[in-house]
Amino acid sequence: MSEIVIYTVVILVSLGAVAAVILFWVSRRFKVEEDPRLERVLEALPSTNCGGCGMPGCSAFAGALLTAQDLSELYCPVGGNEVMKEVAEILGKEVTERDPFVAVVRCSGSFEHRKQTSVYEGAESCTVAAELYGGDHACAYGCLGLGECVEACDFEAMYMDERTGLPVIIEDKCTACNACVTTCPKDILELWPVGRKHQRIYVACKNEEKSGVARKECAIACTGCAKCFDECKKDAITIENNLAIIDYEKCSLCSKCVVVCESGVLHADNVPETQLVKLAAAREKRIAKEKEKKRLEKEAALAEAKADK
Amino acid sequence: MSLRASTELKHFHKGGVHPHEEKLSADSSIEVLPPPKMVTVSVAQHIGAPPEIIVERGQAVKAGEVIAEHKGFVSANIHSPVSGRIGKIDPVMDSSGYKHMAIAIRSKGDDWLEGIDRTDALITEITASSEEIVEKVLSAGIVGQGGAAFPSHVKLSPPKDKPVDTLIVNGVECEPYLTADHRIMVEKPRELIVGTQILMKALGVNRAIIGIENNKRDAIELLTELTKDLDGISVEALRVQYPQGGERQLIEALLGREVPSAGLPHDVGAVVHNVGTTYSIYLAVQKNQPLVERVVTVTGKDVEKPSNFMVRVGTPVAEVIAAAGGVPTGTGKVINGGPMMGKAINDLQVPITKATSGLLLIPEEESHRSEVYNCVRCGKCIEACPMGLEPYRLMLLSKGKNHDKAKEEHIMDCLQCGSCSFICPSNRPILDYIRLGRSKLKKVSQ
Numbered sequence: 001m002s003e004i005v006i007y008t009v010v011i012l013v014s015l016g017a018v019a020a021v022i023l024f025w026v027s028r029r030f031k032v033e034e035d036p037r038l039e040r041v042l043e044a045l046p047s048t049n050c051g052g053c054g055m056p057g058c059s060a061f062a063g064a065l066l067t068a069q070d071l072s073e074l075y076c077p078v079g080g081n082e083v084m085k086e087v088a089e090i091l092g093k094e095v096t097e098r099d100p101f102v103a104v105v106r107c108s109g110s111f112e113h114r115k116q117t118s119v120y121e122g123a124e125s126c127t128v129a130a131e132l133y134g135g136d137h138a139c140a141y142g143c144l145g146l147g148e149c150v151e152a153c154d155f156e157a158m159y160m161d162e163r164t165g166l167p168v169i170i171e172d173k174c175t176a177c178n179a180c181v182t183t184c185p186k187d188i189l190e191l192w193p194v195g196r197k198h199q200r201i202y203v204a205c206k207n208e209e210k211s212g213v214a215r216k217e218c219a220i221a222c223t224g225c226a227k228c229f230d231e232c233k234k235d236a237i238t239i240e241n242n243l244a245i246i247d248y249e250k251c252s253l254c255s256k257c258v259v260v261c262e263s264g265v266l267h268a269d270n271v272p273e274t275q276l277v278k279l280a281a282a283r284e285k286r287i288a289k290e291k292e293k294k295r296l297e298k299e300a301a302l303a304e305a306k307a308d309k
Numbered sequence: 310m311s312l313r314a315s316t317e318l319k320h321f322h323k324g325g326v327h328p329h330e331e332k333l334s335a336d337s338s339i340e341v342l343p344p345p346k347m348v349t350v351s352v353a354q355h356i357g358a359p360p361e362i363i364v365e366r367g368q369a370v371k372a373g374e375v376i377a378e379h380k381g382f383v384s385a386n387i388h389s390p391v392s393g394r395i396g397k398i399d400p401v402m403d404s405s406g407y408k409h410m411a412i413a414i415r416s417k418g419d420d421w422l423e424g425i426d427r428t429d430a431l432i433t434e435i436t437a438s439s440e441e442i443v444e445k446v447l448s449a450g451i452v453g454q455g456g457a458a459f460p461s462h463v464k465l466s467p468p469k470d471k472p473v474d475t476l477i478v479n480g481v482e483c484e485p486y487l488t489a490d491h492r493i494m495v496e497k498p499r500e501l502i503v504g505t506q507i508l509m510k511a512l513g514v515n516r517a518i519i520g521i522e523n524n525k526r527d528a529i530e531l532l533t534e535l536t537k538d539l540d541g542i543s544v545e546a547l548r549v550q551y552p553q554g555g556e557r558q559l560i561e562a563l564l565g566r567e568v569p570s571a572g573l574p575h576d577v578g579a580v581v582h583n584v585g586t587t588y589s590i591y592l593a594v595q596k597n598q599p600l601v602e603r604v605v606t607v608t609g610k611d612v613e614k615p616s617n618f619m620v621r622v623g624t625p626v627a628e629v630i631a632a633a634g635g636v637p638t639g640t641g642k643v644i645n646g647g648p649m650m651g652k653a654i655n656d657l658q659v660p661i662t663k664a665t666s667g668l669l670l671i672p673e674e675e676s677h678r679s680e681v682y683n684c685v686r687c688g689k690c691i692e693a694c695p696m697g698l699e700p701y702r703l704m705l706l707s708k709g710k711n712h713d714k715a716k717e718e719h720i721m722d723c724l725q726c727g728s729c730s731f732i733c734p735s736n737r738p739i740l741d742y743i744r745l746g747r748s749k750l751k752k753v754s755q
Contacts, residue, residue: 117655117656118653118655121677121678122678122738122741123738123741123742123745125741125742125745127744127745127748127749128741128742128744128745128748130748131744131748132406132652133405133406133407133652133655134402134406134407134408136655140402140406140407140408185748209400
């Protein structure tokens with residue numbers, strides 16, 4: 001009996017020893033030399049694997065960071081400048097700072113503003129609905145309201161507003177990873193610089209129809225009336241295809257365009273209401289002044305004509 | 310042809326379903342509608358590059374005059390369906406649910422361009438050479454009228470290294486309700502046969518098969534009788550099975566050849582043309598008529614008189630429905646096409662296009678989706694899939710954003726025939742999600 005136990009123990013121990021020797025040799029022979037910095041870079045990255053950098057995940061991005069000569073093309077929007085600085089320190093490379101971005105919704109067509117023309121009953125997916133038709137409302141450019149962007153967001157930075165049927169972005173949580181932008185079949189979502197004092201001015205409409213048609217389709221559509229274009233002193237606004245487009249690089253956030261917009265499609269995020277009220281008052285004052293000036297000029301001209309007679 | 314029991318009839322072997330046929334308008338002969346007061350001719354009527362508009366507002370046009378010229382190889386001309394004056398050229402909502410450039414024409418009289426023969430006289434002698442035929446098909450703006458609207462001249466110019474030996478004329482019309490092709494076969498059989506001979510000449514083939522499903526006995530008997538003494542043309546009755554009208558399914562049913570994945574019919578030596586297209590090709594080659602009108606079925610359970618109309622392209626849908634007795638009360642939706650592959654339209658002012666085979670009016674109580682339950686893994690969708698795919702799996706992969714895996718599982722081979730959604734006992738929106746996956750993959754490949 002004891003013999004069996006002894007044999008078993010001896011065989012198992014010797015098997016274990018042989019295996020250990022083989023494993024030791026294999027681990028030595030086939031050892032993969034890994035850059036010790038890789039682990040540190042990975043630790044510094046946010047590990048969200050969101051793909052916002054354009055790579056499939058954080059480890060692929062870390063690999064790219066290690067091999068790249070120049071970091072100017074690579075950027076982690078989630079970590080932002082802080083993480084990139086840390087990474088650059090680890091790698092001993094230079095990094096350029098970038099302005100932080102945030103997603104904005106370029107549609108204002110809430111339920112009350114555009115009338116429903118049909119009922120959609122298919123799968124709850126904007127992409128499927130967009131293959132089928134322009135939408136369950138008259139505007140073919142606007143948000144479909146099925147919330148595929150919210151589903152795509154890995155950071156819980158979006159939700160669908162049940163009252164308006166439009167997505168809302170929670171600025172503090174948005175990392176500008178671009179997931180919602182690429183998901184949206186209507187290209188409603190865009191990345192904008194967070195801006196000074198977190199202020200941004202953008203046209204929340206993509207309707208390219210002529211003014212009358214656009215207005216009929218949605219009460220809050222950009223008609224391309226060009227009032228904002230006239231008001232802008234920085235040439236930041238252009239009108240293309242009956243739609244105002246703001247160039248955020250030129251915009252000085254003066255908010256004067258917001259005040260003149262009659263449709264209300266110019267959204268001014270985080271611009272205090274008081275500032276807008278002030279601007280509106282100043283504008284009215286200016287218009288009144290101009291009117292008065294014109295009236296006086298006319299009167300003077302009339303008086304002159306009378307005197308000539 | 311001797312009457313064979315329906316079990317002996319040819320049919321495709323993989324999958325398929327058999328929805329209620331509901332061919333309500335099968336016995337109503339084609340009624341020619343007068344040209345409408347106003348037509349709206351969309352330039353997005355076919356697959357491929359949209360043609361270039363060559364007319365201006367205010368210009369007078371005759372019926373049959375080219376108003377938009379084809380651009381590139383896969384494209385087709387568009388002709389004025391009426392005589393009159395060009396109105397607005399603006400984006401207009403069409404049956405795709407999106408706005409596309411469209412030419413409005415206010416019609417006056419019915420004045421046709423010189424050289425177009427509008428008589429009913431049958432011309433059997435084919436004088437045009439095969440190159441001339443292809444040229445005529447191209448200039449007449451003929452596109453496939455089975456639904457996909459693929460420019461027909463492309464199908465008539467197969468690559469030189471792919472010899473074609475058989476022409477198949479598709480008279481299957483497997484979609485329930487629709488009867489447009491059926492009526493053409495019954496009312497214009499001689500023209501159809503000449504059209505078939507024209508196509509045979511253009512392709513240089515000696516064999517043509519007219520495939521017809523067995524629920525159209527009158528058409529089968531008539532065409533069999535007429536082709537009795539003709540060399541090369543035969544008529545084949547097919548078992549009723551959806552989607553037999555699909556090119557791949559029809560080739561498999563008639564010739565037993567399988568078109569490879571991502572391949573085309575000419576890879577297996579076949580070319581398929583729809584009955585309506587063949588008739589249009591007859592008109593184009595023998596009578597110089599461009600494609601400006603087509604047969605449209607207006608049908609539905611509550612429609613006053615389900616009919617088949619010869620309609621000018623660009624006629625508003627509402628006018629065509631009015632000719633069949635108008636929209637009945639309690640109509641839930643109007644579908645452009647048949648109930649299986651057709652698509653609901655959200656505005657009755659959208660124009661008829663070259664691809665509109667029918668208008669189906671569905672009562673409110675039948676126009677909604679049923680409650681969706683969980684997948685019970687019964688495998689019925691796999692049995693029904695005519696392409697041998699696993700629809701439930703493709704749906705799950707697409708839903709879970711595993712698009713690469715879905716591509717490996719051949720999601721791009723899906724015909725979008727809807728057999729899977731039709732057969733699913735849990736009413737799952739399988740096709741919707743397959744479309745999601747396909748569209749995501751297309752976006753990536755762009």
